[in-house]
Amino acid sequence: MDAFQGLLTGFQVALSLEGIMFVLIGVIVGTLIGMMPGLGPISAIAIMIPITYGMDPAPALVMMAGVYYGAVFGGSTSSILLNAPGISGTVATAFDGYPMAQQGKAGKALAIAAISSFVGGTVSVVLLMLLAPALSSVAISFGPPAYFALMFMGLTAISSLSEGSTIKAMIAAVAGFMVVTIGIDPQTGTQRFTFGNVNLFDGFDFLIIALGLFAVAEVCMLILNRKNRSLSDDQKLGSLKLSKADLKEMSGPVSRQSFVGFLLGVLPGAGATIASFISYIFEKRIAKNPGEFGKGAIKGLAAPESSNNAATSGAFVPLLSLGIPGSGTTAVMLGAFLVLGVQPGPLLMTDRPEIFWGIIASMYLGNVFLLILNLPLIPYLAKILSIPRPLLISLVIMFSLIGVYSISFNVFDLYMLLVFGALGFAMRIFSFPAPPFILAFILGGMMEQAFRQSMTISNGSLSIFVDSPLPLSLLLIALISLLVPAFLKWRSNRLAYKQR
Amino acid sequence: MLASINRKLGLLIFIVAAVYLYLSFQLPNYEYAPIDADVIPKGLGILLLVLSVFLFFSRVVETDAEKAKRDIPKKELGVIAAVFAMIFVYILLFETIGFIITTTLFIFFCSWFLGYRAWKTNILVSLLFPIVMYAIFVFALGIVLPRGILPF
Secondary structure (H helix, E strand, C coil): CCHHHHHHHHHHHHCCHHHHHHHHHHHHHHHHHHHCCCCCHHHHHHHHHHHHCCCCHHHHHHHHHHHHHHHHHHHHHHHHHHCCCCCHHHHHHHHHHHHHHHCCCHHHHHHHHHHHHHHHHHHHHHHHHHHHHHHHHHHCCCCHHHHHHHHHHHHHHHHHHCCCCHHHHHHHHHHHHHHHCCEECCCCCCEECCCCCHHHCCCCCHHHHHHHHHHHHHHHHHHHCCCCCCCCCCCCCCCCCCCHHHHHHHHHHHHHHHHHHHHHHHCCCCCHHHHHHHHHHHHHHHCCCHHHCCCCCHHHHHHHHHHHHHHHHHCHHHHHHHCCCCCHHHHHHHHHHHHCCCCCCCCHHHHCHHHHHHHHHHHHHHHHHHHHHHCCCHHHHHHHHHCCHHHHHHHHHHHHHHHHHHHHCCHHHHHHHHHHHHHHHHHHHCCCCCHHHHHHHHHHHHHHHHHHHHHHHCCCCCCHHHHCHHHHHHHHHHHHHHHHHHHHHHHHHHHHHHHC | CCCCHHHHHHHHHHHHHHHHHHHHHCCCCCCCCCCCCCHHHHHHHHHHHHHHHHHHHCCCCCCHHHHHHHCCCHHHHHHHHHHHHHHHHHHHHHHHHCHHHHHHHHHHHHHHHCCCCCHHHHHHHHHHHHHHHHHHHHHHCCCCCCCCCCCC
């Protein structure tokens, strides 16, 4: 099936009554949860997963994708209005968005963010549509060693690109992998680390980890910050209108950073947050008057906004065509696929074209909906920011508990949710990044399987990973991605040490 | 010796890794698998052991932002512990008393405890939310939530 025909199939799904409805639900829920400071896209997706039980996979996944990019779209609103980023991908949005709002130009800032997000998202869907099928047809010939190497590279990339210490990020990744070894080994039937507890035989469901490590841990942070101000009723948004000069000023950064964002989204480990920072710095470097950045520059707002949304669609490239998520958020998306019995990967495009193309086509539609939601309706949507924090906290706890209960109807899992919530909170306090943990948890089972398949093929010789060029080069990239930042840090530390 | 936080964390993680590694050596053998179930756990255990040593000896100085993050007043930790305790009680009673009643009580008292004093809205939300969720899950999605002592 060629891309054009595929896209037609996709639009049949996306433009059906059901499709339109679920895209709309997805982007609205995503926007609302994304707006809440402290609740990120991972929580948004995890909270919505129970709703999809029993649904047809295509509309369900179209909705989940909408939740994801809707959250990135919506996160900018609270960055601009409250200087409290809704999600980490919109931290850079606050740099210039909040100063603009303080100057009484909040409406204008929201309009710039919405239009930049729309362009970034749409450009990126076009690129996704071109790249994903191509990558699928290459990946179809990958054997277990190449898959193992790819996933290994994804984990090292997310560890070395995480905020803060690389060692801590790697510890988080290894811990995530360890948690997935709990349960009955699917290949030999050996019980591993179950201590004879029947509840542990099947291992932990990923929803327990995702909701505990993110939603419950984020609730703890919300409890600490519960006295921070929410939106006051008298805050004026100002006019949403943009002048021709404004649009002209935006056009440069938006068109450049849409491509930059997409590229960073495709690469493993990066994603919306890193993309938005790189784009911000990029535009500041090449600006004629970089001094304006941070004081409400239009370019400084447009750049991260187009970039983070472009990265979001970019992140779907490895997910859809390789079946390998490159970030914490897409790892949870993969979980959503698996819950519905859909295995993303090179075969998805040919086996389930209605899902592969349906998601891509729905993104065009979703971005249009988001533009409409975020332009004329934004003053009404922003009202959700005035929800009292204590009430929000109680409701998120409830959503998490119901979500976990509805997968297994087992109270044991609810206690485990509490345990992983406490772990996630501790990780936040002691600066261990959580995304490597969830990515390793999702990839762990697949990696172990690929590793053991490879070793079976090679009769137990590790040389299978270095004999053919593809796994070898992927593993080398993984090694370099760990060593180069470590070396740079070591050198700068040594210099600092000498100077003391 | 345990002056810096990284040393304490390193030691803690070292202990976790050692226990995990010990348990992986206890795993039974299965003769016919070329790569047995214990290979990956052993590898992970060793990796975590090495990483914990790196963390212990790392000279990286904690940034002010990182320090501020873990500087939480004891009272606030108490608040979080209390919320966890409430969730614990909720889970304990959830199946016997039923979803609607426990959820109503939880939302009302948890919000009130965290400083929400608009009790009229609070009562309204804590009644409506469980009823709406129950209706959605049980009647629309076909996911059965515990009915408990209520007749419906």
